[in-house]
Amino acid sequence: MSAGHADAGAERYDERPVHDLVGIGFGPANLALAIAVAEHNAHSGGARALRTAFLERQREFGWHRGMLLAGATMQVSFLKDLATLRDPGSRFTFLRFLHERGRLVDFMNQKTFFPTRIEFHEYLSWCAAAMGEQVRYGRQAHAVRLPGDGDVLEVLSRPVDDPEAEAEALRTRNLVVGAGLTPHFPEGVEPGPRVWHNRDLLPYHRSLTDRPHRRFAVVGAGQSAAETAEFLHREFPDAEVCAVFSRYGYSPSDDSAFANRIFDPDAVDHFYSAPEEVKQSLMDYHSNTNYSVVDPDLIEQLYRTSYQEKIAGAERLRFLNTTSLTAVEEREGDVRLHLRPLVEGEPYTLDCDAVVMATGYRPADPRTLLGPLAEECLTDDRGRLRISRDHRVLTTTRIRAGIYVQGAVSQHTHGITSSLLSTLAVRSGEICDALLLDRAGRSVPVTPVGAEPAENLAVTAD
Numbered sequence: 001m002s003a004g005h006a007d008a009g010a011e012r013y014d015e016r017p018v019h020d021l022v023g024i025g026f027g028p029a030n031l032a033l034a035i036a037v038a039e040h041n042a043h044s045g046g047a048r049a050l051r052t053a054f055l056e057r058q059r060e061f062g063w064h065r066g067m068l069l070a071g072a073t074m075q076v077s078f079l080k081d082l083a084t085l086r087d088p089g090s091r092f093t094f095l096r097f098l099h100e101r102g103r104l105v106d107f108m109n110q111k112t113f114f115p116t117r118i119e120f121h122e123y124l125s126w127c128a129a130a131m132g133e134q135v136r137y138g139r140q141a142h143a144v145r146l147p148g149d150g151d152v153l154e155v156l157s158r159p160v161d162d163p164e165a166e167a168e169a170l171r172t173r174n175l176v177v178g179a180g181l182t183p184h185f186p187e188g189v190e191p192g193p194r195v196w197h198n199r200d201l202l203p204y205h206r207s208l209t210d211r212p213h214r215r216f217a218v219v220g221a222g223q224s225a226a227e228t229a230e231f232l233h234r235e236f237p238d239a240e241v242c243a244v245f246s247r248y249g250y251s252p253s254d255d256s257a258f259a260n261r262i263f264d265p266d267a268v269d270h271f272y273s274a275p276e277e278v279k280q281s282l283m284d285y286h287s288n289t290n291y292s293v294v295d296p297d298l299i300e301q302l303y304r305t306s307y308q309e310k311i312a313g314a315e316r317l318r319f320l321n322t323t324s325l326t327a328v329e330e331r332e333g334d335v336r337l338h339l340r341p342l343v344e345g346e347p348y349t350l351d352c353d354a355v356v357m358a359t360g361y362r363p364a365d366p367r368t369l370l371g372p373l374a375e376e377c378l379t380d381d382r383g384r385l386r387i388s389r390d391h392r393v394l395t396t397t398r399i400r401a402g403i404y405v406q407g408a409v410s411q412h413t414h415g416i417t418s419s420l421l422s423t424l425a426v427r428s429g430e431i432c433d434a435l436l437l438d439r440a441g442r443s444v445p446v447t448p449v450g451a452e453p454a455e456n457l458a459v460t461a462d
Contacts, residue, residue, distance in 0.1 A: 019051045021435060022155050022172035024141045024369065026056035027063060028124060029406040029424055030178040032082040034131040035092045036428035039083075040436070050435060052134050053170055055157050059138045061128035066200045067224060068118050069231050075223065075253070075295065076263075076421050077113040078120070082127055085265060086425040092130070097123045142167070144175065144370050150400040174402035174435055177369065181361035181408060181419065186219070189328045189357065194335040198224045198358040205235065205354075213239040213353040217337055219325055220358030221245035223253070226294040228356050230302060233317050242350065244320045246342060250302070253293035254286075262286045262415070263422040271415035272389050283416065290416060292360075320350075328355065363408035363419070366393075373399065387413045390434035391427065402438055404431055 021037065023030040034054060041049040083090035090096070094115070098104040101122075107115070115123075128135070136157070143156040153175050156167040183197035191197060196204045198220070213236050218229045225243065233241045261267060262282070271279060302317065309315045320339065326347065327338035337350040367374035367385075378386040378394040386394040387410050393403040406427065408419035417423045 016169075016171055017051070018152055019053050019170060019172040020439060021050060021052045021174045021176060022153075022170050023052070023054040023176040023178060024155070025178040025180055026054045026058075026061065026128070026135050026137075027178060027180050028082065028421060029180075029427070030054055030176060031061075031124065031128055031131065032424040032428040033176060033178075033406070033431055034134055035082055035090070035127060036086060036425075036432040037435075038131065038134075039087070039090060039092075040432055048436070050432075050439075053172075054131075054135045055139045055141045055155070055170075056135055056137050057140045057160050059160075061125050061135075061137075063121055063124050064117075064199065065121075066202045066204075067198060067227070068121055068202065069227055070118070072117045072227055073112075073114045074117055074120050075114070075255075078115050079113065080263075080422050081123065081425065082428070083425050085423070086429040092127050094120075094123050097126050100126075139168070141369060144373055146373055146399060146401075150398055153399075153401045153403075172401070174404065174438065176404040176406060176431065177366040177409075178406040179364040179366065179369070182364050183357075184360045184362045185357055186325060186359055189325075191357075192330045192335075194352075194354040195328055195330055196354065196356050198228050198356050201228055201231070201356060205232070208354060215240040215242060215350070215352045217242045217244055217350060217352045217355040218358055219244045219355060220360070221247055221250055221294075222292045222358060222360065223294050223298075225358030226250055226298050226302060228358050229317070230298065230305075232356070233305070237316075239353070240316050240318060242318045242320050242352070244323055244325060244337070244339065246322060246324055248321050249319065250294040250299045251288065251292065252296040252299055253290070254288045255295075259286060259289050262289060263417050263420070265423050265426040268414050268417060268423060268426075269389075272413060279412070279415075283411075286416060290420065361408075363411075366403075366405055366409060370403075377403070384412050385409065390430055392434060402435070404434070406431075 023033065026034075034052065037050050037052050078094040079085070081094040083092040084094070095104065098107050138160050139157040140160050140163070141155055141157045145154040145156065147154050152171050152173060155170045155172060155175065157170070158165050158167050183199050185191065185197065189195065216232045216236065216239055218225050218232065218241065225245070229241055229243045232239070271282060274282070306315070306317045306319065309317060322342045324340045324342055325337060326340050329336040329338065335352050335355050337352060337355060338347065339350055340347045367377060370377065376396045376399050378396070380386055385405070387405060388394060391404045391406065391410060391414070393405060395403065411418040
C-alpha cells in the first residue's frame with residue numbers, strides 16, 4: 001500500500017465518531033451508569049454532554065431471569081436502587097417507578113423495604129427501556145484494540161446469532177467493563193440436559209413438567225440453593241428433593257444494623273484505604289452478610305417443612321448434610337450423583353431426574369477481552385488488577401484512554417459491595433464524575449451531543 005493510500009485511510013478513520021464511553025454488558029451496574037450519564041447530560045447542556053454506547057449479548061434486558069421465583073424477595077432495601085443514594089430526586093428511583101405503575105400506596109401498605117425479585121426486575125426493565133437508544137442488544141464484544149496513539153480504544157463486536165459477521169468497531173475514549181459473573185460448576189461437572197446451574201432454573205425446569213418425577217437434587221448451601229430446594233419441593237409435589245451440602249445446615253445471613261454498615265457507601269472509602277491485612281480481615285468478618293448464607297425466615301420455613309413431613313411419615317424434603325459431591329454421571333433419562341459422607345458412612349450413589357448446581361459464580365476477568373492490551377494493565381503482587389478509587393484500571397503510559405471496571409473483579413480493592421446492588425447508584429456517579437474530569441484535562445475536542453431537559457427524559461413501558 002502506498003503512503004498516499006495509508007494517509008487517506010487514516011483520515012477516514014479519524015472521521016469516525018468517538019464516544020466518551022462504551023460499556024460492555026448492560027446489567028444493573030452499567031444500567032445505573034447509563035442513568036447517571038443521561039441525567040448529567042440532561043442538566044448540563046449539549047456542550048458538556050457525554051456520548052455513550054453499550055453492548056449487551058442478551059437480546060433484551062434481563063437480570064437473573066432464571067431465578068425470578070414467585071414470592072422470592074430481594075435481600076437489599078428498595079432504597080438501594082439505581083439512583084436514590086446518588087440523587088433521591090432522580091427520575092429513576094424505585095419509588096418513582098411504583099408511582100408511575102400506580103402501586104405506590106399498595107407497596108407502602110405492605111410495610112416492607114424488600115420488594116419481590118419479580119417486581120424489582122420489572123423496575124430494572126422500566127429503567128432499561130428509557131436507556132434503549134444507547135444499547136446495542138444481541139451483540140458480543142470480542143476484542144479491544146489500541147489503533148492510534150493511546151487516547152482512543154476500538155471495541156469490536158459481532159451479532160450473537162452470527163459470529164461470522166463482519167465486526168463492528170466503536171471508538172471510545174473510555175471503556176467500562178461490566179460483564180458480570182460466570183456460573184461456577186464443581187470440578188469435573190459439566191452442564192447438560194439434566195445438570196443445570198441455578199441460573200437456568202426456570203427455563204430448564206419447564207422441560208420436565210410433562211412427566212412424573214422421582215427425585216431432584218440441589219447442590220449448595222447458599223440463598224440460591226435454599227430457594228431452589230423450596231421451589232422444586234413446591235412445584236413437584238410428588239417428587240423427593242435432596243439438598244446436598246458439606247456443612248450441618250444452612251447458615252443464617254447477618255442482616256443486623258451494624259453488620260449492614262459494610263454495605264454503606266462510606267465503607268468503600270474505608271476499605272479502599274485500608275492495609276491489605278485489614279481488607280482481608282474485613283472480608284473474613286463480614287462474609288456471612290452475603291456469601292453461602294440464607295435468609296433466616298427461609299431456613300425456618302424449610303426446617304418446619306422437613307419436620308412436619310417427618311411427623312406425617314412422608315419425607316420429601318431431605319437434607320444430605322456433611323456430604324461431599326465427588327462425581328456427576330449424566331445418563332439416559334436421569335443423572336447419578338456420587339456422594340461421600342464427610343463424618344461417617346460409606347460412599348453411595350443417588351439417582352435423580354435432574355440436579356441443580358447452586359454453586360455460585362466467578363467474576364469474569366476483563367483481561368480476557370483486552371487480549372494483548374491486558375499486558376498494559378498493572379497488577380499487584382498476587383496478579384490482581386490495580387484499580388484506582390474511581391474504578392479505573394491502572395495501566396502503563398501506552399494507554400491514555402480510560403479502562404473502568406464494575407463488579408466482583410474489584411472486590412479486592414473496593415470491598416464486598418463490588419458485586420452487589422448496594423452501592424450501584426453512588427458508584428455510577430463516581431464513574432460519571434471521573435469521565436468528566438478526565439475529559440476536562442484532554443486537548444482532544446468532544447463532539448457535542450444534544451440533550452433534552454430533565455423533565456423530558458421519558459420512560460416507556462416494557
